[in-house]
Amino acid sequence: MNSETHVLADWxxxxxxxxxxxxxxxxxxxxxxxxxxxxxxEAEIVSVDSMAVYKGMxxxxxxPSIEAxxxxxxxxxxxxxxxxxxxxxxxxxxxxxxxxKIQSRGKNVLLVGGTPLYLKSLICGFFQGPPAxxxxxxxxxxxxxxxxxxxxxxxxxQVDPLSAHRILPGDQRRMxxxxxxxxxxxxxLSHWQTQFERFVVPAKSQAFVLGWERSVLHHRVxxxxxRMLCEGxxxxxxxxxxxxxxxxxxxxxAVGYKEPIEYLTGSITWxxxxxxxxxxxxxxxxxxxxxFRSMPGIQRLELTHDQELGTIASKILSALENRQVA
Numbered sequence: 001m002n003s004e005t006h007v008l009a010d011w012x013x014x015x016x017x018x019x020x021x022x023x024x025x026x027x028x029x030x031x032x033x034x035x036x037x038x039x040x041x042e043a044e045i046v047s048v049d050s051m052a053v054y055k056g057m058x059x060x061x062x063x064p065s066i067e068a069x070x071x072x073x074x075x076x077x078x079x080x081x082x083x084x085x086x087x088x089x090x091x092x093x094x095x096x097x098x099x100x101k102i103q104s105r106g107k108n109v110l111l112v113g114g115t116p117l118y119l120k121s122l123i124c125g126f127f128q129g130p131p132a133x134x135x136x137x138x139x140x141x142x143x144x145x146x147x148x149x150x151x152x153x154x155x156x157x158q159v160d161p162l163s164a165h166r167i168l169p170g171d172q173r174r175m176x177x178x179x180x181x182x183x184x185x186x187x188x189l190s191h192w193q194t195q196f197e198r199f200v201v202p203a204k205s206q207a208f209v210l211g212w213e214r215s216v217l218h219h220r221v222x223x224x225x226x227r228m229l230c231e232g233x234x235x236x237x238x239x240x241x242x243x244x245x246x247x248x249x250x251x252x253x254a255v256g257y258k259e260p261i262e263y264l265t266g267s268i269t270w271x272x273x274x275x276x277x278x279x280x281x282x283x284x285x286x287x288x289x290x291x292f293r294s295m296p297g298i299q300r301l302e303l304t305h306d307q308e309l310g311t312i313a314s315k316i317l318s319a320l321e322n323r324q325v326a
Contacts, residue, residue: 011192013092013126016099017202019109020320023048023119023298024210025288026281027220029309031064033210034112035072036313041108041320044073046098048113048122050091051254054082056240059233060256062224075102082251083244085173089128091118116291123201123297127192129177130184140176155179160188201297206323208316209298211289216304218282225278234260234273255280 022037024030038045047053051061055078063077075098080086095118099109111122144152149172156164156175163178181189201207212220237260240247252258256277263273292298299319301312 011127011129013089013096013121013128015125015202016096016111016122016205018103018204019099019111020316021048021119021123021201021205021207021298022110022112022210022316023114023207023292025212025217025285025292026114027217027224027285028114028210028212029220029303029306029312030112030114030210031062031068032309033312033316034110035064035068036310037316038072038110040313040317041110043108043110044075044102046095046102046109046111047074047076048095048111048115048118049077050086050115050118051251052077052113053079053086053091054084054251055080056236056243057082057251057254057257059228059231059236060254060260062228081244082240083246083248085248085250088117088121088126092121092126092128095122114288116288120199120291120295123205123207123295124199127189129181129189129192133180133184136180136183137176140179144172149175152176152179160190162190163188166190199295199297206320207295207298208319209292209295209300210312211292211300211302213304217285221281221285222278225274225281228256228277229274234263237261238264255284 020037020041020043022030022034034045037043045064049061051057052063053076054061057063064074068074069077076091076094079094095111099111102109111119113119140152149170152172152175153164153169156167156178159182160178164175167174167178178189181192185192233256237257240257241261241264246252247257247261252261259268259273259276259280262268262276263270268276292300301315303309303312
């Protein structure tokens with residue numbers, strides 16, 4: 001490679017175009033709308049959910065039913081064990097591959113899910129950076145074992161203050177990656193990522209987000225938590241622990257899973273577990289909404305009551321048809 005431009009071509013995942021995106025916060029009704037929309041569009045669904053990739057994590061992630069998946073093909077669901085820390089780079093590689101295969105069959109593609117980072121990376125593109133330097137990672141891991149993770153955080157503040165601010169204090173993997181990119185490229189990770197800050201939906205695609213009044217969405221979240229517990233969420237988590245032992249960091253910290261783990265270890269009561277799941281889900285919903293409102297290219301579809309969900313697919317179809325005519 002003779003120039004930075006050629007190097008960057010290998011480091012960057014481009015935006016995913018010629019597809020339809022459907023997103024919304026947890027509990028917004030994406031699955032119901034997606035199934036009706038996919039049938040009308042003769043489309044296959046690609047999941048944009050960082051937790052639905054995990055095998056056995058069904059109830060807490062509200063995966064589409066087996067019957068729904070038999071009717072409409074779904075992709076990127078149940079593809080890795082919950083001991084694996086699935087990354088955004090893996091997701092992008094898999095999603096681009098699946099979309100290409102679907103389109104080669106002459107089918108449309110509907111991307112459905114509420115993981116904001118995954119969604120933004122698909123729409124805006126993503127800087128995945130140079131390949132891993134395993135000797136560097138091993139050296140940093142040994143350093144952390146010797147002096148602690150706080151020293152790693154302080155080191156990152158010196159090298160890349162912006163990334164240090166964005167990365168959670170205990171997220172060693174992302175801190176190491178930021179340091180690695182700075183070492184290999186001579187520039188901080190935050191420098192490379194700035195080119196993807198501007199949110200623009202690709203020219204041949206359209207993106208829609210389901211929006212609810214906060215009070216109504218909170219009610220839907222509470223109902224969702226009740227339903228998950230009645231369907232056997234705690235038994236599901238118990239079975240996962242029995243099969244896999246300690247779950248991976250990503251899976252074990254997922255809302256709806258970390259709380260039952262606490263309950264099963266005896267550290268909290270059933271009522272406290274239920275309250276925590278509800279509160280944590282509402283907090284996550286709030287973060288999702290902040291993300292979605294920062295993405296101006298997404299068309300927002302406002303809902304006030306459940307009955308309106310049945311009309312959303314037709315509204316999206318009309319918007320798609322009007323664009324084609326224009």
